[in-house]
Amino acid sequence: MTTWIGETFTSDFGWDLLESLVDVGDRMAGSPGEREAMELTRGAFEAAGARDARIDTFDIQGWERGDSAVRVDGTTQDCIALPRSPSATATGEFVDLGYGLPEDFDDDLSGTVVMVSSTVPDYYERFIHRREKYYHAVEAGAEAFVFANHVEGCLPPTGSVGTEEAPVGEIPAVGVSKEVGARLVRRFEGEETTVEVNCETPDAESGNVHAELGPDTEEELLVTGHLDAHDIAEGAWDNGSGTAMAAELARILANREDELDTRVRFVVFGAEEVGLVGSTHESERLGDDRANVRAVVNHDGVVFGRTLKFDTHGFEELEAAAKAVGDRFDHPVSTNPELVPHSDHWPFTRWGVPGYMVSCETQGRGRGWGHTFADTLDKLEVRNLREQAVLLADLVVNLADEGTEIPHKAESEMADRLEDEDLAAGMRITGDWPY
Template sequence: MTDWIGETFTSDFGWNHLESLVDVGDRMAGSPGEREAMELTRDALERAGARDARIDPFEIQGWERGDSRLYAGETTQDCIALPRSPSDAATGEFVDLGYGLPEDFEDDLSGKVVMVSSTVPDHYERFIHRREKYYHAVEAGAEAFVFANHVEGCLPPTGSVGTEDAPVGDIPAVGVSKEVGARLVRRFEGDEVTVEVDCETPDADSGNVHAELGPDTEEELLVTSHLDAHDIAEGAWDNGSGTAMVVELARVLAEREDELDTRVRFVAFGAEEVGLVGSEHEVDRLGDDREQIKAVVNGDGVVFGRTLKFNTHGFDELEAAAESVADRFDHPVSVVPDLVPHSDHWPFVQWGVPGYMVSCETEGRGRGWGHTFADTFDKLEVRNLREQAILLAELVVTLADADTETHHKAEADIIEALEDEDLAAGMKITGDWPY
């Protein structure tokens, strides 16, 4: 039967949910907007036909934005605080460290305010996350951290700092646009500058939204996303699109429920943008029961590009399943075996659970419009959501089939892969090394 394909390609269900999420406004972790997004997603999953739609709440370290300032000479330059920056002020000599590669932090940075780019050179073998650059700066003694966008458009980037053990960072941190970064280098390199961040860090609550379909098996598939977003933007791509995909997949799979041999659980995580808190909470809740997870299909940043990208983390069965679906539909996808130790699949994959990071192919490195004011609804296309939902629904049905086997990896194998891909050192400096 292929009627479901036509129904999916004309469906507005997921797209309407995306529009509802972006119209909430601020969905920052721990905010009233995030709570509203949880309730909207719970209700959408219920309308889709999934069972036992519910919210599992948990406590988090809250962070509420105040004003931020960057004083250079007699000027005040535009900037925004990075979430979980401490409320603090620091003055020091302004130093541009370029891309902020690990070797760029080898000198003593005491008394310095350092700036780094949001990207890495094309020839560099891996992407270096913002938090890794921040903690290199902290370890080298920097007084403050300035994160400069590499994308033109007068768009300062956001993105959290902090670790699981110390959720609020050590030194004040702000984001500046590419244009402000260039101006700072041109006019104030070597001069004294001051970074000030005002914020509140109250206790707060977040939560994960759950629902399920299929038979009541011990083994289960997780179809996941995160529903929080940074407070400065609509969070359409990151990650309203992923949560819209979850509810659309619930709608499709409710119609195909008799094809599911394995229970499918849908989870929209809270508090991803401040350190994968929601998915870590779920892994802790499951404990040893995570061994019953057949696979995790996590969508983070879909829809923006037309071609789906599957990071398979070295799980051969996941690679084969994605490629088989692409072949059946004669539809291009990108399948990459590399590890991505960011987003909500990772708290599962780090313990050997088979998991995809599903995103989409885009031009250049980095997030593009993501993590800026420009992550808005108008940049996405309903066609992409519909096409991708068809492929992902078929993928979930394939994985749920009793004849499709997946195998968990040993912890030692994940550690070896992290070391081989030069990710281990960075995870250790950011406090993300769990082994």
């Protein structure tokens, strides 16, 4: 009964895929590298013993990086363009808005270049996503947007702008390091500043990789992650780790298939980093058949820390299942019942489908080295992948048990919770309000 645990503790299967993914290089949505990552992932599912491994393609708005710059008082400051920034040049008075809380945008910002931090203060009750800050700036009339990292190390952050209806943003947007941000404030507050972004926005193609195990039941359990990554780094943590975990779970569960009472479908999504495009495509493809999805187990940023974190979105049964697997293996896990509308579970969970976002415990708010040049393989350990795969495989087997019931929630209940958790206003600004 425990042979599979020993095999997992000596398995290099998931880690080998992770190494292959980071060695692809650029896995930006719509790029040749993303397509190579799809092929690698499909091959891994086939090698794991999952059936019907395939790629489902779809069209997306492409974005290809060119040069970018922040120019002020005869100097050029280092920066990187934020994906789906328009190709444009804008000039205005440099204004530092600090954390960029919603109330910081109350004044008319016409004629300004605004800078905001990538984090929020400890006292603030919720995290404010980059795109929310961007669209507050757009609504307030800013000419350009500068996103300053709060993490030291000369690491400018990336991350997309744009909405589902208008994938390319309205004003040029760049990321600067914490150090460059501090320099801009110290030397150039109030000075005329130019932000320049050069990029291409071709039509492009992305895709989702599917495979399945277990009986051919109408009801199914989705095990997911995303394979695309930002073009500036290896994308090891975000989210090569999640793709590698899905493959490792497929290997384990292929050897435990007779324990599965419910079909387990693996879906590794493309184009997550530019607005959850792949998972939205799959959710819309299912339509009313989302009612047959027992739960979504979505992996986004595992392996980096040793302790698994489960965002459970108010589904008490999911919280109980996560804690139970930690107890079975005498291994710490953490749970969070609040809504996290920023990864590939969300296009399902927003309609009431029970969903986890599985990540790992890290220090501080924000992504740390994620979305920077420093998201590289050397930050991860194969030990963590193996340990976490043991817990997650057993969790999936238990969720797939015929005796497991996880009631869906009404759409209205999810909408009310977004209001209660002060997330609704920001989602309306970013065009993400679905109800």
